[in-house]
Amino acid sequence: DGGEGAAQVRAVPLLGTDIKVHISGLIARYAVTHRFRNPTAHWTEAIYTYPLPPDSAVDRLKMTVGGRVTLGQIKERAEARRLYTAAKSAGRRASLVEQQRPNIFTTAVANLGPGEEVIVAIEFQERLAFRDGQFTLRLPLVVGPRYIPGRAHAVTFAGGAGWAQDTDRVPDASKITPPLREDGAGKGNPVTLEVALAAGFDIGKITSPGHDVIVTRPDSGRAVVRLDGDAVPADRDFVLRWAPAEAGAAPQAGFFWEQAGDDTYGLLMLMPPVSGGAGLALPRPARDVTFVIDTSGSMKGTSLTQAKDALVMALDRLTLADRFRIIRFASGYSDMTPRPVTADRAAIDRAKAYVRGLEAEGGTEISNAVTAALAGLDSGAEDAAPEGRTRLQQIVLITDGAVGDEDRLLSLIKGRIGAARLFTVGIGSAPNGFLMTRAARAGRGTYTFIQAAGEIKERMAELFLKLERPALTDVALTWPQGGTHTVEVWPRPLPDLYAGEPLVALMKLNGAGPELKVSGRLGGRFWEQSVTITGGAAAPGVAGLWGREKIRQLMANMRTASLHLEPTDADAARVDIRREIVRTALDIGLVSKFTSLVAVDTEPGRPAGTPMAAAQVPVNLPAGQDRAGLEGVPAAPLPTHAPSPVPGPQKTMAPTAPVPAGQAATLAFDRTDPAMRPHLAAAVSGTPLMAAPQTATPAHAYMGLGLLFVIAALAILALGWRGPRRRRRQGSEGAD
Structure with a gap:
């Protein structure tokens, strides 16, 4: 394999991230560029685990090495991994983007030479949240430490390089637990970010609760928002909110569409006039x-x-x-x-x-x-x-x-x-x-x-x-002349709507006409409204959003198949659902749990026989978190091939003593916090505290309790042996 893995290099490639966001109405398009630089004299594989919004439709990968640009291709996950591994073994530079969770992705870059820089850029889009008259963009920038429950596997089957070993309850724990930066290393992973906002209406106040931003306004309906600083650490979500300049000017309806091949995809946003019971005399439940x-x-x-x-x-x-x-x-x-x-x-x-x-x-x-x-x-x-x-x-x-x-x-x-x-x-x-x-x-x-x-x-x-307030329930879209049977609408069924929330539906029209009806029930009353979706705004990315929403729903169906099917039927259903997810992702070109993006450079890089080691890029501790409250995560970055020192269920940080492989770590937790005891007693005298699950049992306490049981059993046995002799001496006097 050319010698990779022969050297264990703990050096971690430096990383910088540049983010560009273009917003048009309800749709945001992102370009995220990661810069990996190897400061060592050794060949390295860089692995970076990072978050994205949970409904991101990732569809593009571009790798740049020495001026050469290589575009990524969507492949089934196993095939993408095979291509990446083959390129890594052959010494060619390659990049692989995989989804670990809908909001956690991993980029791996193979054969990063000494002093070399590789630029990996991904693109994706998402639908923005619009609620209570306000738009919100929420872009996560750091993967926080996760609690990993369950019994640790002796072998890391998922093949990840995180601080946690895979367990029976989290079989891919090693892929969602990137190492944290050392406490004394300060903040790292600098980010630059720019948002170009075209709202479609006069914009009022623009705010970001977690970051200082610089806002410029070319005109009343557009704005450019930048982070205030050239290297802001990635240690919290970036949140941006904006609303119309006039309170009543918030959009009440909108239709965005995209033509992709022979198919027309649409995104309908409609604010029902009865949302949350507005205008209706309904009693508070x-x-x-x-x-x-x-x-x-x-x-x-x-x-x-x-x-x-x-x-x-x-x-x-x-x-x-x-x-x-x-x-x-x-x-x-x-x-x-x-x-x-x-x-x-x-x-x-x-x-x-x-x-x-x-x-x-x-x-x-x-x-x-x-x-x-x-x-x-x-x-x-x-x-x-x-x-x-x-x-x-x-x-x-x-x-x-x-x-x-x-x-x-x-x-x-x-x-x-x-x-x-x-x-x-x-x-x-x-x-x-x-x-x-x-x-x-x-x-x-x-x-x-x-x-x-x-x-x-x-x-x-x-x-x-x-x-x-009561929710609008049983929400449905219907087309005349049987159009409902040809239009593929997601989510399915449509969710209940609460006060201030719009109906948002993604659809593949399949030739259906522009006339439809929206209906629902509020407080036992039936409501219906006719809608015409002619015109609208052309919006590249709607097809990807439709595909992502369909995949989200299919993944939910896969997760819950066993709730309403026999085990054999549930297994068969999951196989069919997986096949449909792969087909949808490949047709539209999206990263999913079962599909990945891979890019392979054609030029040779690492000479044959030269060793290469893998290293995770460590991440920041999320702002406001206290390391003292976290257990079990080593602070230093770990090489991919080095064993994790903490194989059991753990919360994070605070270095702990090594735990033997396969043995669950014990979480020390006083089930009645000192400050909580008097309030618990005052609220309900004698209310018992529920027992902790097996993965959180205080083993030392149970061992002591078990020893007491053994002593008690021996005492009872001794008393039982003496008892019959004593009764024989007492005769008819009876028992005490």
Whole structure:
């Protein structure tokens, strides 16, 4: 193989990233350029793990080496990996872009020569969020540390170079856990960013809660936004928000289309006039609300402070018609009360004291807490709401989502949500957008991101409107003359719409006419509106967005196949779904879980027999996170072929003692935080704290308990042996 792997070089190629964004209406097109430079005297393979928005349609790769430009090709994942590996072994420079999660991608560059620079550029588009009269662009810039549960495999089957070993619950953990920069190394991975905004209306205020930006306005409908600084570290999401200059000027409808070959693709955005019950005299529903708050180690510091402030605000919005419950989780979980309680003033005051006393520590066993929340809703469903009204059942999940087993939680929500609704609140500078958005979709709710303390009041106020008003349900698009049967619309079914949210549908028209109807139900009332989609704006990228949305839905179907099919049928269904995902991705040209982009230079590079080592580019710790609250991640970058020192479930950082291969690491976590004990006792005397899952058990405590059981058993045995002799001596006097 030319000797790669013979040398173990810990040097990490330097990296710079330049990002250009062009926005037209609802669609953003990104060009992200990574510059890899090898400062060593050794041949190196550079591996960089980075985030993208969770619905990114990645479709282009360009590699530049020594003035030569090589364009990437979309291939099935295994074939792309084979081509890359063959080029690496032959000494040719090559680049491979793979999706590890919808929001985590990896770029590998093989045969980076001493002192050499390689430029790798990818392009993608996404649909922007438009809610509550405001547009939002959210571009993640760093992959935060993830909690990796489960039993570690003795061998890293996924072949990744991250700090975590693969486990039975996260089989690709090694590919989603890039090493963190050393504590004393300062911030790295500098980013330059420019956004060219063409809104289609007069733009009002432009804000970025997490970054200082410079805004120039060529005219009233356009703006150019740049990061203030030439080398801003990639340590938090970049968020940009803008709204029309006049409050009533927000777009109420829009249609964007693209012709791709013989097919016409469309993106319809429509703000229903009854969204959220506007203009209708509908009573405020009585609610059972379960708040689930993350107190794991990654929330330590700023994130937990923001989460507690948000929860206290939510408690203040409850009325006497509502009931509530609070569950906190880390390595284990606990209830403030075992069942929902009426939101009277005394209960609210106790809850606030409980929340203010929460501390962050331990792992992120989120699925167990959500399971308890769903079970609690079932147990309280039989209680009638006041005045005969329907009692809504809602779960509000407040977390940074820093876990690696997202699919487990999403399957759980989809299978058990029933008539309830789940809303997610993403906390911190770099929350897991994939988990937050997909969990809200699976729970038929909506999501909210809070990046900075100054945003809490505004963002939570938007969420309260959605929680307190009825949703528009059973949303459907219909075409006359049977057009519904020919148009391929995604998502399928269309989601419920909450206050301030538009209907957004992506469609492959297949010759259907321009007339259609949009309908739905709100508070038991039927609503319908006719729409004509002639004209509209031509928008390159709509086909890619349609393909990405279809793939997202197919992946969700694959994840939940076992919920409604027998095991054999579910396996067959997953095979068929995978085949359809590959076909869609190859037809449209998109990176997916099963397709990748690969580029191979034609010129030879590394001489035969010259060794090459692989190195991960270390990433920054997300802003606001406290290293002291994280466990198990080595701070120094690891070479690809070196064994990971931490094979078990771990949260991150804080170097720990090595754990034998295949043995799960024990997460030290006091299930009753010191500051939490008095509030727990005051809320419900005697309420037990739920047991931690196996991956978070305090092994030393259980060993001690087991020893006590052995001693007790021996004592009982000894007493039992003496007992019969004593009874024989006592005769008819009987037992004591």
